[in-house]
Amino acid sequence: MSSTTRRILAPLFTFLLFLVAWQVISWGLKVPVYLLPSPLDIWNGGMRLGPTIFSNSLETLTTILIGFALSCAVGIPLGVLVSVNRVTSEAIYPLIVFLNAIPIVAIAPILVVIFGTDITARLIIVTLIAFFPIMVATASGILDTPEEMLDLARVAGASPLTEILTVRLPHAVAFIFGGLRIGVTVAVVGAVVAEFVNANKGLGFLVTSSTAQFAIPTAMACVVMLAIISVLLYESVNLVHRVFFGWSIRREAGH
Amino acid sequence: MLAVSDMPTGKNPTPDADAAASKPLIELSHVGVTFPTKRGDPVVAVEDFNLNIAREEIVSLVGPSGCGKSTVLRMLAGLLKPTSGDVWIGGDPNLRGFSEVAIVFQRATLLPWLTILKNVLYPVRVLKGRVGAEDIARAHDLLALVGLDDMAERMPHxxxxGMQQRAAIARSLILDAKILLMDEPFGALDALTREDLQLDLLDIHARTKKTILLVTHSINEAVLLSDRVAVMSARPGRLQDLIEIDIPKPRSHESAALPAFIEYSQRIRDDIFGPRGHRKAVS
Incomplete structure (x- = not known):
């Protein structure tokens, strides 16, 4: 067996074994469905929703993706700002740390009151939770730039902006993707929290509404869907990293 | 070829050029560099340093660690301002940047996200904001000069x-700067690659007529490559001795067997270690 097939088949096998064990234990111990549904119950719960689960997934995915894009648009420039200049860093860092310290679950209902029940409040919630790891990672990457590379840029006569664009940011790419990997997974959490407090569609909404009706298998099916979305997004970030910024992975692996 | 200045180059000497050449290209007069420290007492890295370097000359700076060799180099590169004294390049105290002064570091410092060709073109991109067809042609010529013409599209890793350092040398030549500053350029290479590149540098100098200031730890390298060797003493860094190396050119590694070569090496060693140097090295 080649190492590639093994890398795909081995975890798949473990996963199937886990599902089978769960199913067998559910049957054996006769666990009530409303306490812990078995994998087959969850499957049936999902099937009962039918295409609804996909339209709601799409709704949640939209919130995640737009919110994540906003997080990048906010987090990366902020990461640059707090790392290149001491004055900007001292001026804005405390505010950013304060914003990040706000418990997102606590502020979510307030945001809904302020911004109403449309997507705006949800996007703000996702961005608030996901920009921070992206910002911190960008800042670490910018600060990690080797001194010799900066010397090279300076001797070449680079302005501070050119230096950031041609040396610091490219160097920070490996770090930024580290932040994006964390950011995209917390964006999923943010989207679900947002839908808990304010939505009439989306997977987060389905989870709360199904639970309220004791339709636990349906709620679990939505949770499984969320997990799948989270994994797919994480892997997509990895894929973009590998395909477009392959050099930064090689360098990370190191000499 | 990129015209970066109206000064005559060394390739077609004219009476005017001779007159210009008699004036040193680099003048360091009474230069001092002091670094403030957090504990209070400032550190004097270089003190009352005087050195003139003529056009097309190769000058080496040697001396013990911490003698301020690299400080002098960084000053000429414009990365550092002297605390006192004057630094003149080409009669102008403000000439800076890759178009006038190019630098090769101990490590190749190629940008890992750019191909070799784009790394060589990096100073052009910074200076002009865009890269023209003639720049690309010139980059290919330079890569050929350092023996890397088939590596243009490779990534640095x-x-x-040794090849990375050759690429860095090609990059330092891209804007046709008259002055090449080299900060222990071969220090990180293995001995064989180092010898190879030393001869390449002599060859490049013969072809391009650059003025080269070389910082090195290797006495042998200094004698082999230089027209003059400046020996610095440590703490504070001062010019201790300035030795004219009168060994016929073109030189090769066989030159190292000449009695004169050995005498020059011994004199530098004595300068650095003092009379005890024959028996015991002072760290």
Whole structure:
């Protein structure tokens, strides 16, 4: 067996074994469905929703993706700002740390009151939770730039902006993707929290509404869907990293 | 060829050029560099340093660690301002940047996200904001000069340390700067690659007539490559001795067997270690 097939088949096998064990234990111990549904119950719960689960997934995915894009648009420039200049860093860092310290679950209902029940409040919630790891990672990457590379840029006569664009940011790419990997997974959490407090569609909404009706298998099916979305997004970030910024992975692996 | 200045080059000497050449290209007069420290007492890195370097000359700076060799180099590169004294390049105290002064570091410092060709073109991109067809042609010529013409589209990590340093040398030549500053350029390479590149540098100098200031730890390298060797003493860094190396050119590693070569090496060693140097090295 080649190492590639093994890398795909081995975890798949473990996963199937886990599902089978769960199913067998559910049957054996006769666990009530409303306490812990078995994998087959969850499957049936999902099937009962039918295409609804996909339209709601799409709704949640939209919130995640737009919110994540906003997080990048906010987090990366902020990461640059707090790392290149001491004055900007001292001026804005405390505010950013304060914003990040706000418990997102606590502020979510307030945001809904302020911004109403449309997507705006949800996007703000996702961005608030996901920009921070992206910002911190960008800042670490910018600060990690080797001194010799900066010397090279300076001797070449680079302005501070050119230096950031041609040396610091490219160097920070490996770090930024580290932040994006964390950011995209917390964006999923943010989207679900947002839908808990304010939505009439989306997977987060389905989870709360199904639970309220004791339709636990349906709620679990939505949770499984969320997990799948989270994994797919994480892997997509990895894929973009590998395909477009392959050099930064090689360098990370190191000499 | 990129015209970066109206000064005559060394390739077609004219009476005017001779007159210009008699004036030193680099003048360091009474230069001092002091670094403030957090504990209070400032550190004097270089004190009352005087050195003139003529056009097309190769001058080496040697001396013990911490003698301020690299400080002098960084000052000429414009990365550092002297605390006192004057630094003149080409009669102008403000000439800076790759178009006038190019630098080669101990490590190749190629940008890992750019191909070799784009690394060589990096100073052009910074200076002009865009890269023209003639720049690309020139970059290919330079890569050929350092023996890397077939590596243009490779990424830096695919090249050996010696090849990376060759690419860095090509990059330092891209804007046709008159002055090449080299900060222990071969220090990180293995001995064989180092010898190879030393001869390449002599060859490049013969072809391009650059003025080269070389910082090195290797006495042998200094004698082999230089027209003059400046020996610095440590703490504070001062010019201790300035030795004219009168060994016929073209030189090769066989030159190292000449009695004169050995005498020059011994004199530098005595300068650095003092009379005790014959028996015991002072760290």
């Amino acid at each position: 695919e090249l050996s340390g």
